Amino acid sequence: MTDKQMGEQILQRYEVQKQLGKKAGRKTVLARDSQTGQMVIIKLLSFSSDFVWDDLKLFEREAETLKSLAHPAIPSYIDYFEVEEGSRSCALVQTYIEGQSLEQYMQTKRLFTEDELHDIAEQLLQILIYLHEQHPPVIHRDIKPSNIVLVENSKDEIGKVYLVDFGSVQTLASKAGKTVTVVGTYGYMPPEQFGGYATPASDLYGLGATLIALATATHPADLPQKDMRLEFAELVNFTPAFIEWLEWLTEPSADKRLKTPMAALQALLTGQMRSDGDYTAIDTISHSAIAQPINSTQLFWETVWRSVVYGGGMVTLTAGLYTTIWAPGIGTIFGGYVGALLGIPLGIVNGILIALITRLFFFPLKNAYLYRRVVNMTSAIFSTASALYYFKALLYNHANVNIQELLFLTVAPSLITALCMGVASRSIVNFYENRHRKIRSQRFYSYFQAQEEE
Template identity: 55%
Template sequence: MTSKILKERYVIQKQLSKNAGRRTLLARDLHTQELVAIKLLIFGEDFHWDHLKLFERESQTLQLLSHPAIPRYLDYFDVDTPTGKGFALVQSYIPAKSLEEWLKSGRTFSEAEIKQLAKALLEILRYLHGQQPQVIHRDIKPSNILLANRSGNSVGDVYLVDFGSVQTLAARKGSTITVVGTYGYMPPEQFGGRNVPASDIYSLGATLIYLATGRHPAELSQGNLQIQFESIVNLNPDLIDWLKWMTQPSLNRRLASAGEALKALENPRQQTDMSAIRQKPFGSRIELKEDGENLEILIPPTRLTFWSAFWILIGTLFCLGLVLLPFISIILLIKTRLKSIIFVMLFSFLTVPFGGLGFAILCGGGGIATYFRATKINIDRNQISVTHLWPWYKCQVAPIMNKNFSNWSMYIRHSMAISRQDKYYETMGISQLTPPEIEWLANEISAFSGGQITVVSADTADSAVMRYNKISLL
């Protein structure tokens, strides 16, 4: 196709790359005399309809982006080639070599250069993930990162290209999911079709590990799906910990956003503190299960101790006395003389307050129910549901059917409630949780949803609130 002119405007110079159903060409724009990159999608033997969906999505996304480190959208038109008809996407050409090419040519990267690259790419991701709707690249790897103008101690200009796998939240609504990406750089949830900002964080971490080791992530050993690389690199322990945090296989243990990753990289002490928050509090019996599509939180019944059993017994006896008081009084009045009325009145004055005390003992601190009932909270792409699990039956609380989850709060301590704007969902009597458990749960749900969650004081002194603001689970 050398020297051919497309649309009577773009003169083809050479072919840059080729893969299934696609080709990327270097051309000169006769109107501006600038070099441009043209992506061709041809309806040939290798064509699949998913290719067209992704091709059009790349074009639509680039039109909305404006960043010096991202190719600019220039044109889109039909083409007719000897091998078939198709479409052409024209974007600005960046004259730079990819990290893959630099590595194959023998270039190595120092720890300082790896950090510079990390910061530059995280700033790009912060821009992409900050769009409305969010833009998830889904294919961050060395061949899609360009590097130019290296000088002195500077790693040079960094660019992120090839948005052929991009996904936006808008594109996911009411559509089928196409699993795309590159093995070795894809996080586990991406294999299941779920992508959140933290998915790009994983891919970037795997790319940086490739720069540090010179080996493809798929060639490195794994332990519990975690890439094992620390034994073959000579890096600062803080940077090693940060890279391991970036590539945590579980979403709820990985850095959740580009901003969070930048803060952890620039402040290792904060990184340690944040990592500690992500660890399950010692002695906690809460169970978490996350498969990329659903997050399930199981809060078991409060553990029954000797003293709690003692006070439950006392409270039960006092309440029993309150219930039996009318019957005892009637029997005494019938079988005794009138002077026994004084005794009945005295008995009543003593039993009523003790009965009230017993009732307070049984209902205080979340109630006696917390010793027999577990609570399961399930969060997925469509709703949040709460189910109480009794030994003999289970009761599901009405779920919140709101895919955006804007302005809703979850109150957890002695009791639990979920509220959203004008609606209020009372779930009652959840097991008593400690402040570290509340903080931990807030971080786990934040990591799963990709939203920002803070823990604040509730209206009552012994309660805490996990407040969610503008979270999207799509």
């Protein structure tokens, strides 16, 4: 059937541009509204030979649900009518969102960073909060990359995320969310959904599985599993807190999973860790727990004092302990003195270097993993090189230096120095990441307060 014939079969008001999808008894097309000129999506359900009444029930439920919703990240209901020409069918018209689905990004093998997934998760959780707080709650039941559209922008942010295709939607009007219609997509469905049950936690599983798929460019059904849990941690370079959060979302048991999108959003933005595997309550965040964005002066002060105290202090201590092996007593004092002469200036310069890197390239923090790697690598290279130069200069004042002395009095102390400065660098990174996380939590607090006021 040509586009022209397809357009004639719908209504003259809607001019079909192209077919977007097709499966048994269903068709999705992109059309132009001749009255308004806007592009729309039209979903068609055909009363063909393979038609089943459950399909019509879901189709009508999708139309009624979209009609009752009003959210900027959800397609808006436009029209619903029957088509009489040819094979009888129903048509649902909704707004068109011009963007790419996350499934299309996966097909290009794009891997999303931890911070990009943070942004996607935040936006989707806010959509789910809206849906689940409807009366009765609206459960999407089919959250997956192909049902999430991303509209990118020219800025550094990930862009705007939209949740589409409410063809599997269910309302929790029935007791315990029980339904005889099992819908969803294998790999993104939690175990309870196979039994016809769906709760707000079921959508959270789909969200977690979606984020894991975006992180690995692999559909969850193709990932290894252990005790029905997705094994993905070895495939990603994420912070332990984010990995645990994803594991929390995708717990096979609904009782051990995060219960609501509000709880999931709080856990994401505040670094909330699960203690006993269960989390049901929302603990509001006090203003005292909220940090203000760090400025350049605070940044340089924090990096320098941490580098001097932690890094320089450990260099002094380890140098004293190291020389104790050679000459206890006086050697310990001498080693500590030599270590302090290196550690304190090295700590100052190392702190300034990290502050400059942070201020120039990671201010504000966009990619926590890359920041950690860059800081640790830079500090290790700089500290090792500086220590080698320092200890070789001391050693070369003496004649007849052999290989063993070069190894134990130059190479080994230099590596130990680098490890000590690494402790300081990790302290700086942890501080900056924690401040960044608290600033994120402030966004949650503001959002939570706005929800409470509404």
